[in-house]
């Protein structure tokens with residue numbers, strides 16, 4: 001059975017040799033839906049290894065089951081948003097082709113922030129392509145095609161591989177589920193094809209993990225007294241949005257666990273931050289845990305700092321003594 005992969009249980013960045021039995025050029029499909037195009041790529045491009053990134057768990061399960069049944073070894077779906085995969089999993093100049101089919105069907109100008117094709121995501125994709133690599137995008141929404149054409153054309157390192165902004169047909173192309181739906185409903189497809197050219201791509205090194213964040217503090221209040229005072233709160237620090245949701249106590253061990261959700265531009269994580277006693281009286285360490293395979297990102301460092309600051313605020317004699325934070 002295929003091991004189920006997600007952005008938290010794979011190595012950062014990805015180790016292709018651990019994913020595929022044979023080293024081959026990498027093709028990436030983003031938002032593969034029912035997985036049929038992904039599987040078609042795997043079957044018709046045996047000279048390549050295919051990676052798929054998808055946010056829907058239902059789509060993941062469908063694709064995993066099909067790949068299992070077909071015993072394909074050159075394709076691996078990974079449960080991850082494109083944004084997380086591009087920033088944390090893929091290194092520059094490692095991908096030969098990106099395929100994006102019918103993204104953002106609810107496209108509206110006001111959905112700008114959540115749109116897949118926007119300048120920072122396209123810059124990341126461009127930096128991940130090898131020279132001569134290709135990016136293919138299909139959409140049934142003419143405004144999306146216009147906007148994507150503008151964004152792709154304005155990205156350094158990319159040039160249009162077609163004579164026109166887009167093609168209306170691509171003979172031999174596999175028809176996806178959404179493409180078939182669009183035709184049934186009377187909409188046409190627009191295919192954009194851009195090539196990674198000789199000009200410089202945006203500089204975007206892969207975001208690596210940082211050291212595990214922790215800090216030491218002094219608090220006359222014990223874990224139980226702290227948890228009693230706790231109230232859910234939100235903190236904004238830099239680009240991280242940190243929600244401290246709940247606090248739990250283990251009075252026997254004098255430990256408290258703080259449930260946190262940390263949202264950063266490229267990743268969202270949900271884990272626990274632990275406060276535990278040190279050998280010295282009234283001294284505690286506050287540290288991130290690996291619960292849920294959480295990764296020590298910049299936002300996690302800020303979350304540990306937020307818990308430390310909250311504890312230090314609870315008593316006039318409480319204070320942070322030392323931090324191992326970014």
Ligand SMILES: C[S@@+](CC[C@H](N)C(=O)[O-])C[C@H]1O[C@@H](n2cnc3c(N)ncnc32)[C@H](O)[C@@H]1O
Nearest residue numbers: 031032033054055056081082101102176177178
């Ligand atoms: C309209 S469907 C198209 C599915 C398929 N490509 C097709 O043509 O039939 C868009 C797909 O993209 C996925 N998706 C949306 N935003 C995404 C993101 N940021 N990263 C990865 N997948 C995403 C959705 O879960 C959905 O499966």
